[in-house]
Amino acid sequence: MNSHSFINRLNTWVLILLTCLGLSGCKWQSQNQTDLERIRESGVLRVGTLNNQLSYYIGNDGPTGLDYELAQRFAKKLGVKLEMQPMFTLSGLFPALKRGDVDMIAAGLTITPDRIAHFKAAPAYYFASQVVVYKKGNWRPRKPSDLALNKGSLEVIKGSSHEKRLRQLKELYPELEWQTADDTDSDELLRLVSTGELDFTVADSVDVALLQRIHPDIAIAMELTEDEPIAWFVNEANNDSLYALLIEFFGEIQQSGELVALEEKYFGHVDSFDYVDTRAFLRAIEKKLPRWEALFKQYANEFDWRLLAALSYQESHWNPRAVSPTGVRGMMMLTLPTAKSVGVKNRLDPEQSIRGGSAYLSKMIARVPDSIAEHEKVWFALASYNVGFGHMMDARRLTKKQGGNPDAWSDVKQRLPLLRQRKYYKQTRYGYARGDEALNYVENIRRYYQSIIGYEQAHSQPVQEQSVASVDGLQTIQAPAKQANVVSGAVATETTSAATAAQ
Numbered sequence: 001m002n003s004h005s006f007i008n009r010l011n012t013w014v015l016i017l018l019t020c021l022g023l024s025g026c027k028w029q030s031q032n033q034t035d036l037e038r039i040r041e042s043g044v045l046r047v048g049t050l051n052n053q054l055s056y057y058i059g060n061d062g063p064t065g066l067d068y069e070l071a072q073r074f075a076k077k078l079g080v081k082l083e084m085q086p087m088f089t090l091s092g093l094f095p096a097l098k099r100g101d102v103d104m105i106a107a108g109l110t111i112t113p114d115r116i117a118h119f120k121a122a123p124a125y126y127f128a129s130q131v132v133v134y135k136k137g138n139w140r141p142r143k144p145s146d147l148a149l150n151k152g153s154l155e156v157i158k159g160s161s162h163e164k165r166l167r168q169l170k171e172l173y174p175e176l177e178w179q180t181a182d183d184t185d186s187d188e189l190l191r192l193v194s195t196g197e198l199d200f201t202v203a204d205s206v207d208v209a210l211l212q213r214i215h216p217d218i219a220i221a222m223e224l225t226e227d228e229p230i231a232w233f234v235n236e237a238n239n240d241s242l243y244a245l246l247i248e249f250f251g252e253i254q255q256s257g258e259l260v261a262l263e264e265k266y267f268g269h270v271d272s273f274d275y276v277d278t279r280a281f282l283r284a285i286e287k288k289l290p291r292w293e294a295l296f297k298q299y300a301n302e303f304d305w306r307l308l309a310a311l312s313y314q315e316s317h318w319n320p321r322a323v324s325p326t327g328v329r330g331m332m333m334l335t336l337p338t339a340k341s342v343g344v345k346n347r348l349d350p351e352q353s354i355r356g357g358s359a360y361l362s363k364m365i366a367r368v369p370d371s372i373a374e375h376e377k378v379w380f381a382l383a384s385y386n387v388g389f390g391h392m393m394d395a396r397r398l399t400k401k402q403g404g405n406p407d408a409w410s411d412v413k414q415r416l417p418l419l420r421q422r423k424y425y426k427q428t429r430y431g432y433a434r435g436d437e438a439l440n441y442v443e444n445i446r447r448y449y450q451s452i453i454g455y456e457q458a459h460s461q462p463v464q465e466q467s468v469a470s471v472d473g474l475q476t477i478q479a480p481a482k483q484a485n486v487v488s489g490a491v492a493t494e495t496t497s498a499a500t501a502a503q
Contacts, residue, residue: 035234035242036078039103044083045075048093048102051086052187053210053454054266055108066266067106067232070125073258074249090157091182094119097235103242105233110161110204119236120243123250124229126263128204130165132221135193136275140221141200148173152199155189158182162202165224187211191458194218204230209270213451214458216278257408264410265375269446281313281448285455288318292331292350299355301362306456307378308358310448311385314441315357320350332357361385372407379409379442383416387438391419394428395435401427413439 039045049056049067056065068084075082085102087093093109096102097119110128111121132147134140141147147154148169156162158180170176181189186207192198194215202224203211212218234243253259289309296305296312309318315333316322323329327336330353339347342363344356364381367389372380384392395415396406404411418424419435 034239035103036245037241039078039080039242043080045071045078045080045104046083046085046102047071048096048105048107049084049086050090050093050107050185051088052185052207053457054207055106056084056086057457066262067108069262070253070259071106073253074246077245077249089183089185090160094159094233097233100235103234104246108204108206108230109233111229111231112161112164114164115233119233121229122232122234122243122246123254124231125250125259126206126230127227128206128230129223129227130162130202130225131205131208131223133190133193133201133203133208133218134199134221135196136217136219138196138199140219142222144169144173144176144222144224147200148176150175150177154178154200154202155181155192155198156202157184157186157189160186161228162186165202169224190218191215206267206270209273210267210450210454212273213270213278213447214282214454216273216275216282257405260410261373261376261408264408268410269443269450278447278451281451282455284313284318285452289452292318292354295351295354299351299358301358303358303361303378304449306452307445307449308354308361309452310445311357311361311382312354313448314445320353321348332360334360364389369407376407376409379446380412382442382445383412383438386441387416387419387433387435388430390430391428391433391435391438394425394430394433395419398424398428413442 033041047067049065049071051057052065054065055067056063058064063084071082071084085096087096090107090109093105093107094115097105104122105119109115110130111124115121132141134152139151141149141151154166154177156166156178159182163178163180166176166178186201186203189198189201190203190208190211193201194217200221205220205223208218208220232246234246250259292309292312293305296309300308312318312331316331318331320331322331322333324333328334330347331350332353334342334344334347334353334356336347338360339345339356342356342359344352346352347356361378361381364384365377367384368377368380380392380396383395392412395412395418398415398418399412400406402415404415406412415424416435416439419428419433422432425432
């Protein structure tokens with residue numbers, strides 16, 4: 001072998017060796033790259049979720065939901081874009097996480113032994129109990145042994161914490177029977193109970209409270225568990241970098257009060273439920289609201305029109321000729337001085353009343369201190385609308401004096417009823433006030449507002465074809481950029497992704 005041939009062969013082997021070493025090095029580097037490094041390098045946080053009213057859905061103002069807003073904040077902390085991947089059934093979530101199709105799951109799921117055996121749970125961000133749900137007026141099981149009589153059809157979601165609880169009960173009551181479904185979600189099972197197509201299901205207490213605003217016929221028969229922790233999940237097989245940051249993130253938003261504020265926003269209004277009132281309101285949505293919807297949209301200005309509609313229903317039940325013994329009248333039940341201050345000449349004219357009511361609420365919001373978060377200002381303004389600005393400020397001062405946060409509605413609303421009690425109102429600047437009525441007033445409006453949103457969601461049409469696109473091989477929904485509104489306080493600019501088209 002001549003030297004020239006030897007050198008050529010040596011160069012070839014060196015090149016092959018360097019290539020192999022390079023490939024091996026790349027593979028080694030990839031394998032040793034932390035979750036955070038990979039996410040930051042890609043510039044995208046992929047979050048698996050469920051398409052429902054609490055976690056994530058596309059509303060009139062773009063993406064919304066408790067898990068969506070929390071995920072927004074976490075993506076901002078990471079310095080990356082948020083990519084929501086909503087699924088319609090629970091069965092697809094954990095397999096997607098295990099395959100690495102998503103970086104984490106944020107879907108309001110219970111921490112169970114089975115789940116934490118294979119995945120890591122982030123800190124709990126709220127708690128809910130498992131409850132048996134039946135249709136109001138039908139036979140009600142009051143204890144697990146009653147449920148085991150199998151007097152009606154019982155169905156739960158396959159692989160859910162509810163199915164696991166039923167399996168535990170079956171050890172005590174072997175005769176207990178149920179069916180499982182893996183092609184639907186808990187909201188749909190609750191709807192089937194409300195229509196009488198299904199006798200019983202098991203659901204989380206928070207989900208039931210929200211769905212009762214849309215399906216008032218569902219009722220809680222009994223609790224099957226104490227309050228259980230709800231959390232996000234990451235892959236057990238991955239390193240701890242993402243998990244550690246999640247622990248830090250939830251600690252920060254708990255300490256700052258952001259978590260409490262978001263929980264107040266999404267389910268702080270569901271503590272009480274009035275069956276008769278909710279039924280009447282849903283009938284009004286169907287029969288009365290369509291007549292006035294265009295006017296609410298026309299004069300909503302910076303508000304969500306559904307909030308303005310909810311305020312009007314609280315005031316007049318959408319009766320343009322409404323008159324009270326105290327002299328307030330019309331769709332928005334304006335006093336004569338208030339009407340004059342916003343240029344309303346005829347309070348019984350529905351267009352003038354709605355325009356005036358919106359203008360007056362804008363004035364009230366303008367007076368609310370800027371230290372209050374934008375999405376909560378409206379609740380303080382509505383309290384002022386009802387009880388007066390001075391009394392609302394008294395409630396804030398009382399809250400601060402008692403060690404609460406005067407800028408948080410969740411704290412101030414606890415003090416409003418105290419304005420009736422002498423030992424408290426004698427400490428205030430403006431004295432006695434019917435603060436409990438102001439609280440009920442605001443919370444009623446919040447419930448009506450959420451009922452309209454839920455009703456729209458339940459009756460919404462599928463996403464239009466032009467709003468669905470393919471991005472990096474994923475079927476996506478383009479979430480339109482919207483101007484921030486007073487209620488949500490969020491601007492939706494992300495592109496949200498789904499394995500299937502979300503509604």
